[in-house]
Amino acid sequence: MGEQRPIGVIGVGWVGLVTASCFAELGHDVVAMDVDAAKVERLRGGEVPIHEPGIEDLLDRNRERLRFTTEIAEALDSARLLFCCVDTPPTYSGDADLSRVQAVVSELSSDGEHALVMKSTVPAGTGAAIRREVPDLAYVSCPEFLKEGTAVDDFIHPDRVVIGADPRDEWAADEVKAVYRPLGGEIVRTDVASAEMIKLAANAFLATKISFINEIANVCEEVGADVTEVARGMGLDKRIGASFLRPGIGYGGSCFPKDTQALKQLAGNTGYHFQLLTAVIEVNELQKRRVMKKLEKHLGSLVGKRVALLGLAFKPNTDDMREASSLVLASRLEGEGASVRAYDPVAEAPARELLPNIELCESPESALEGADAAILVTEWPEFSELDWASLRDLMATPLVIDGRNFLDPRRLREAGFTYEGIGRPDAIAAGETEEQEQPGAAESRPR
Numbered sequence: 034m035g036e037q038r039p040i041g042v043i044g045v046g047w048v049g050l051v052t053a054s055c056f057a058e059l060g061h062d063v064v065a066m067d068v069d070a071a072k073v074e075r076l077r078g079g080e081v082p083i084h085e086p087g088i089e090d091l092l093d094r095n096r097e098r099l100r101f102t103t104e105i106a107e108a109l110d111s112a113r114l115l116f117c118c119v120d121t122p123p124t125y126s127g128d129a130d131l132s133r134v135q136a137v138v139s140e141l142s143s144d145g146e147h148a149l150v151m152k153s154t155v156p157a158g159t160g161a162a163i164r165r166e167v168p169d170l171a172y173v174s175c176p177e178f179l180k181e182g183t184a185v186d187d188f189i190h191p192d193r194v195v196i197g198a199d200p201r202d203e204w205a206a207d208e209v210k211a212v213y214r215p216l217g218g219e220i221v222r223t224d225v226a227s228a229e230m231i232k233l234a235a236n237a238f239l240a241t242k243i244s245f246i247n248e249i250a251n252v253c254e255e256v257g258a259d260v261t262e263v264a265r266g267m268g269l270d271k272r273i274g275a276s277f278l279r280p281g282i283g284y285g286g287s288c289f290p291k292d293t294q295a296l297k298q299l300a301g302n303t304g305y306h307f308q309l310l311t312a313v314i315e316v317n318e319l320q321k322r323r324v325m326k327k328l329e330k331h332l333g334s335l336v337g338k339r340v341a342l343l344g345l346a347f348k349p350n351t352d353d354m355r356e357a358s359s360l361v362l363a364s365r366l367e368g369e370g371a372s373v374r375a376y377d378p379v380a381e382a383p384a385r386e387l388l389p390n391i392e393l394c395e396s397p398e399s400a401l402e403g404a405d406a407a408i409l410v411t412e413w414p415e416f417s418e419l420d421w422a423s424l425r426d427l428m429a430t431p432l433v434i435d436g437r438n439f440l441d442p443r444r445l446r447e448a449g450f451t452y453e454g455i456g457r458p459d460a461i462a463a464g465e466t467e468e469q470e471q472p473g474a475a476e477s478r479p480r
Contacts, residue, residue: 039064040212041112043105043137045072047083047184047287047353048152048177049118054088055188057095059215064100064108076101084352084379087185105140109147114208116150116175123291127298129156134163143169148205152177154232154292156299160197160225171205173198174225176232181286182350191218197228233299236292237310242277243284244316250280250456251323260456261438280455282410282436283320285347285356290317321361325369327434327453328406336370339429341404343397344411345377345384352380354387358436359410363388376400378413398427406432412439422448 039062042053046067053065067073072082079096081089092099102108108115119133134153141147148171151160160172174197179187194213198206210220221231250260260280268275284290293314300307325335332338347357354360359375366373373391377384381393394400397416401407401424409416417440425431431450433440438454445452 038113039111041108041115043115043117044119046120050083051179051184051188052116052118054091057098058091062098064111066102066105066108070103073101073103085184086350109142114148114150116152118152121153121155123294127294129295138163138167141170143167145169148173150175150209155229157226157229171202173205173209174228175209181353182348191216193219193221195221195228195231197223197225233292233296236288237296239277240284240289240293241313244313246278246280247320248316253456254458257458282324282358283317285358286353287355290356321358324408324434324436325365331432332405338371338405339403340366340371340373341400341407342375343407343409343416344413345375346380346411349411349413352383354380354383363391374400402427404428405430408434409436409439412437421445425449
């Protein structure tokens with residue numbers, strides 16, 4: 034095969050930095066390009082601009098294989114495969130904003146020597162449009178399936194690697210396959226449009242499971258059933274599976290909200306009304322607001338009340354607050370006249386920018402002091418390890434709304450708290466025995 038050429042990575046945000054560092058770990062030289070000069074300088078200086086377990090060690094261990102630059106020409110001169118990892122946020126219409134992808138395409142050569150490998154999530158049809166625009170540029174769709182908080186492990190141990198290419202770009206697809214072959218996982222070779230749809234369909238289905246179990250949780254509260262038992266019984270059916278059957282206050286982050294909306298819009302642009310996905314999105318939005326009803330049930334009016342948010346990031350092991358439930362909760366609480374305190378172990382910096390009106394605290398204890406209620410928003414492991422018995426007297430009202438069913442109801446009730454979970458009626462939660470495993474705890478902890 035000759036000498037191994039470097040790999041180019043365009044865009045070193047969360048996906049791009051994980052991709053670049055993992056390729057370097059596999060022994061490849063990597064040229065990583067980003068238009069953000071300040072970010073590039075930080076990376077050159079050894080700083081890591083994102084919170085992702087394992088990424089700092091990879092960067093330190095493979096620094097000699099990684100070159101960071103603001104010039105796309107450096108990637109073009111060195112690399113044959115150019116992995117596009119730029120952001121594609123939603124527009125006001127709900128369509129994906131492809132302006133960053135277009136900016137990359139406009140810089141690429143039509144010399145027939147390069148292949149653009151699309152990691153960014155794009156609508157079906159994007160690859161075909163790019164090939165029409167730049168006919169001599171080989172194009173491969175290779176969507177990412179990384180989860181924030183476990184991205185490095187997801188990359189190194191993939192369930193599958195999807196590679197979509199037209200027959201005339203077979204050489205590029207073969208080279209992408211060779212890069213991923215050492216990782217194992219099934220290789221799915223398909224056409225470009227199908228590869229683009231696989232990513233959107235996978236995320237939409239997972240979001241559907243989340244909204245479905247949240248709807249079941251709401252019904253369980255009405256009929257006196259325990260959703261954790263219902264989910265466990267459902268998940269043992271191999272046709273259903275246990276993953277993503279953990280009820281809570283809704284999904285967030287950079288993928289599910291964006292991709293569900295993008296798929297709904299993609300369908301709408303063809304004239305098809307995606308009714309199921311419309312309901313999934315609506316349920317997710319309503320779920321975040323049900324917490325307010327739980328607070329009002331115990332506190333009455335929220336005017337003048339102090340509410341503590343435990344966790345702000347959309348999930349543990351990340352500082353990402355995109356579409357986080359905390360944003361909706363803080364806004365609604367302020368709108369109802371409550372004052373909001375919050376603690377998150379890593380998301381303080383983005384929180385200061387996104388939630389300027391709330392009080393950010395340095396510890397869970399300081400957030401809970403004098404609070405009329407606490408809402409567990411993010412299932413950080415440290416919250417389950419708190420000495421809740423000693424925290425009871427810190428609060429003005431010992432009320433905990435567990436938005437992730439993460440805490441031990443029995444333990445909190447024995448400590449003198451009023452506890453409310455999601456889909457867990459008071460009578461059942463109060464009667465739990467010590468031998469019962471905390472529902473969802475194993476799935477929520479980092480792998």
